[in-house]
Amino acid sequence: MSAEMLNTFQQIDHPILPKPTHDEASRQEFTKSFKQFIQQGLLPGLGPVFGVRAAKAFEREHGRAPADRRDIRAAMVKDLYFQHYAAANRIAQELLWESTNVTIDRELPDLIEKARGLSASAKGKLDLPEAFETPRYVTSIDIHCMPGGYAGAVTPDDISTGALYDRGVYLYAMGYMGPFNDDMGRSVCNYVNRRLDGFKPKRILDLGCTVGHSTLPYKELFPDAEVWGVDVAAPQVRYAHARAAGLGLEVNFAQMNAEETRFEDGSFDLIVSHILLHETSGKAMPRIFNECHRLLAPGGYMIHADLPPFDNMDPFTQFILDNETWYNNEPFWGAMRETDQVALAKAAGFPPESVKFDTAPMAIMEFVAQQAAGYSEDASAAVSDREFAAGEYAPGGGWEVLIARKA
Amino acid sequence: MNAHAPQAERPHVIRDAKGKRPQFYEAPGLDQAMSMIMVLANELAVLHDRLDSAERVHAAKGLDLAAEIEALQLDQAALEAREAWRQDFLGRLFYLARKDASEAAAADTAERFRATIEDIAKT
Numbered sequence: 001m002s003a004e005m006l007n008t009f010q011q012i013d014h015p016i017l018p019k020p021t022h023d024e025a026s027r028q029e030f031t032k033s034f035k036q037f038i039q040q041g042l043l044p045g046l047g048p049v050f051g052v053r054a055a056k057a058f059e060r061e062h063g064r065a066p067a068d069r070r071d072i073r074a075a076m077v078k079d080l081y082f083q084h085y086a087a088a089n090r091i092a093q094e095l096l097w098e099s100t101n102v103t104i105d106r107e108l109p110d111l112i113e114k115a116r117g118l119s120a121s122a123k124g125k126l127d128l129p130e131a132f133e134t135p136r137y138v139t140s141i142d143i144h145c146m147p148g149g150y151a152g153a154v155t156p157d158d159i160s161t162g163a164l165y166d167r168g169v170y171l172y173a174m175g176y177m178g179p180f181n182d183d184m185g186r187s188v189c190n191y192v193n194r195r196l197d198g199f200k201p202k203r204i205l206d207l208g209c210t211v212g213h214s215t216l217p218y219k220e221l222f223p224d225a226e227v228w229g230v231d232v233a234a235p236q237v238r239y240a241h242a243r244a245a246g247l248g249l250e251v252n253f254a255q256m257n258a259e260e261t262r263f264e265d266g267s268f269d270l271i272v273s274h275i276l277l278h279e280t281s282g283k284a285m286p287r288i289f290n291e292c293h294r295l296l297a298p299g300g301y302m303i304h305a306d307l308p309p310f311d312n313m314d315p316f317t318q319f320i321l322d323n324e325t326w327y328n329n330e331p332f333w334g335a336m337r338e339t340d341q342v343a344l345a346k347a348a349g350f351p352p353e354s355v356k357f358d359t360a361p362m363a364i365m366e367f368v369a370q371q372a373a374g375y376s377e378d379a380s381a382a383v384s385d386r387e388f389a390a391g392e393y394a395p396g397g398g399w400e401v402l403i404a405r406k407a
Numbered sequence: 408m409n410a411h412a413p414q415a416e417r418p419h420v421i422r423d424a425k426g427k428r429p430q431f432y433e434a435p436g437l438d439q440a441m442s443m444i445m446v447l448a449n450e451l452a453v454l455h456d457r458l459d460s461a462e463r464v465h466a467a468k469g470l471d472l473a474a475e476i477e478a479l480q481l482d483q484a485a486l487e488a489r490e491a492w493r494q495d496f497l498g499r500l501f502y503l504a505r506k507d508a509s510e511a512a513a514a515d516t517a518e519r520f521r522a523t524i525e526d527i528a529k530t
Contacts, residue, residue, distance in 0.1 A: 026456035030449045080432075087431035087438065091445045094424075099449070101420040108418040141426035148421030155418040164420070329426045 005382040007036045008374035009175025011167070015246030016115055016239065018103040018163050028103075031096035032171045038092060039174075042085045043320075043391045049081040050316065069319040073326075076319070090327050093145045096171040097164065101147065104163050115159045115242035122245035126238070127254035134232050135257060137281040137332065144172070145329045150210065150233035162239020166211045176364065176383050176393050177213070179372040180247075183363050184274040185214030187399050188305050189221040191360040192270070196301065201225050201270035205295065207258040207288065208232075208276030212240035212251060218272070219249045225270075228263075230256040259287040261295065269300035274399075277306050278336040285339060289348040296406040302350070305360060308400040310337040313390070320390035341402045350404035359398040 009032075013019070020028060050072065058066050058075035066072045076082040104111065119126055134151045142149035146168060148161045170181055177183040185206070192199060202225050206215040209229030219227045227250075231237050234255050241253045256262055258276065271292045277285060292302040310318050318337075325334040345355040364384050367375040388396035432438055465472035481489070498505070509515075 022460060023453050023457060026453040027449055029456075030452040033452075034445070034449075083431045083433075084441075086429075087441050088445075090429070090431070091442050094442070095445065095449060097424070098422075101422070105420045108420070112418060142424035145424040145426070147424045149425065152421045154421065158418065160418070160420050327429055329424060 005040065005379055006376075007032070007174055007379055008376060009379065010179065010372070010374035011170045011175065011181075012179035012372065014180075014243065016111070016118060016159075016163070016166075016242045018100070018107055018111065018167055020103045024099065024103045024106075027099040028096070028167070028171055031092055031099055032174050034088070034092045034095070035172070036174050038085070038088050039392055042088060043389075045081060046076075046085060046320065046391070047316070049079055050076060054079045054082070067315070069315045069322055072315055072319040073322070086323060086327055089323065090145070093172070093328060097146055097168050100164055100167045100171065103167070104160055107163075108160065109155070111163060112155070112157055112159055115238060116157065118242040118245040119238070122241060123250045124241060124244055125252040125254070126241040127252070127256075128234055128237060129255060132232075132234070132255050135259075135281075135284065137279070137284065138232055141329050141331055143279055143329055143331075144324075150231070150236050153235050157238060159235050159239040159242065161233070161235045162211050162243075165236065166213065166239065166243065169213070173393055175374070176362070178364065178367045179375070180216070181211075181213035182217045184305055184399055185217035185272075186221075186363040186366070187360040188214075188272055188274070188303055188401065189217050190363060191303070191358070191401060192301070193221065195358070199301065201301075203268045204228070204270045204272070205230065205261075205263070205268045207271065207273040207292075208279070209240060209253070210236045212244050212253065214272075214274040215240070215251055216244060216247060216249050218270075219251050226252070228252045228254065228268075230254045230258065230261060232257050259284050259291060261291060263295055265294055266297040266300075268295050269297050271295060271300070271302050273304045273306075275306050277304055277341075278330065278333045280336075281332055282335060282339075285336070286344050286347065289341075289344045293348040293350060293406060298406055300406050302345070302402075302404045302406070304341070304402045305399040306402075307337070307395075308357075309339070309341065317388075317390040323391070345402065345404040349406075351407050354403075354405035354407075356403060358401050358403055359396075360401050361398045362394060364397075 011017070054075040055066055055072075057078065058071065066075050138150055142152070146161065146164060148164070150161060150165070152158075152161045154160065166181070170177070173181070178186070192201070201222055204218045204222065204225050204227045206212075206218065206227070206229040209215045209231050210233075212229050215227060215229035218225065229237075229240055229251060230253070231240070232255065237253050237255045244251045244253070254262070258273070258280075273288075277288070280288060289302075296302060307321070310321075313321070321337070322334045324330040342355050342357075346352050362384055364375070364380045368377050368380045384397045386392070386395070386397045430438055432441070462472040
């Protein structure tokens with residue numbers, strides 16, 4: 001990535017998005033800049049520090065070179081350069097949530113009322129069951145250090161953690177997901193339109209939809225389809241419904257678990273997920289694949305967009321990606337990347353020849369064409385055209401998709 | 408934050424994320440120091456942006472604030488006020504040096520601190 005790239009990407013306002021004051025916006029922008037600096041300024045130094053210093057120290061201590069990502073981690077955690085890199089990442093994470101929360105706290109309780117009003121006006125359904133058990137893999141640790149996690153609620157009908165995600169994830173992704181955080185959904189929609197021989201889905205399900213940022217592009221790009229987003233966390237689902245209403249897109253939302261939804265057999269022809277799988281668990285992942293197979297009509301597609309698995313990566317690359325597991329409250333991250341997803345899809349009943357990994361390129365240049373604020377040609381092209389570099393957001397400028405088709 | 412409503416009574420955000428925070432540095436206290444430094448850096452950036460905004464707003468209204476600032480001549484009173492602020496600021500930055508010096512002057516030690524505690528505790 002060019003050292004001169006100036007990230008000026010800005011999020012676009014919408015009715016339920018928290019509205020920062022001048023100083024709050026400045027505080028939030030700093031956290032985005034800090035993350036960009038870490039990626040551009042500190043990350044490149046890890047390789048040389050490892051090769052020239054940490055690996056040699058490891059060899060002196062153990063009498064052999066570091067062999068895998070665990071060895072590399074053991075070597076690097078002793079090096080001050082890595083300590084600075086890892087601490088900076090964690091601090092940036094903490095500051096970005098905190099700077100966003102300041103705005104939300106100021107807007108409470110009115111923000112909750114606003115969400116209620118938007119939802120009341122929406123055509124899309126909102127299905128929140130009376131009793132619902134949020135799985136432990138979501139509630140035991142606050143994933144990616146988001147205070148309260150996805151499901152945290154302080155008051156009935158709370159949407160605070162939904163608002164926190166909508167703004168916070170924009171900062172986390174440094175704007176690479178586009179002004180509406182919808183690049184992942186948009187990229188998969190583009191993939192469906194360009195690579196599946198004219199397949200036109202009629203009923204689409206987005207699993208683990210959080211605030212619906214990846215879900216909405218499906219309604220925009222397949223306007224005749226019925227679109228559903230489901231998530232286990234009530235504040236996310238409520239916020240998602242209000243958010244879609246504010247953006248004028250008829251999308252249905254429900255609090256459901258992707259392992260076991262309340263939909264009927266064969267009732268969808270396209271089931272998608274976006275960076276969901278690495279936030280589930282070893283037990284949940286096969287169940288999600290099985291549920292996808294059950295829910296798909298014959299000829300329907302399952303597409304899971306996430307980061308690539310470990311198998312084709314060198315140990316140093318794996319080590320960098322694995323930092324998320326240890327330092328960013330992502331307990332399933334590393335283990336997920338070692339899971340054989342192709343095997344899971346086959347075990348779920350998908351024909352082996354239909355299961356594969358592919359790449360869905362990021363849609364960031366489209367935001368340039370739309371003249372979205374801050375999406376300069378230079379900055380966007382720098383994001384779009386990249387060699388794979390671990391530790392960067394969405395390395396290589398594309399999303400890895402696991403795709404399978406029901407017979 | 409609404410200063411008038413007790414925290415527990417109004418809808419509020421959750422402040423801390425569940426999950427034990429890793430320790431990055433070996434030296435005790437350094438994790439706290441680094442996070443404090445970054446919060447300070449953040450506030451500095453906010454202040455910088457606010458002043459930048461002030462200059463841009465003035466420019467939009469026809470006053471070149473940046474040029475006026477460049478042309479500003481400080482009178483004696485202003486020079487004294489600024490120097491006083493800087494010396495005070497440096498003193499605050501180095502307050503532990505001040506403390507250390509006064510302890511040396513009083514030949515103060517950790518042992519003496521302990522002895523004082525024991526003495527006061529005697530019934």
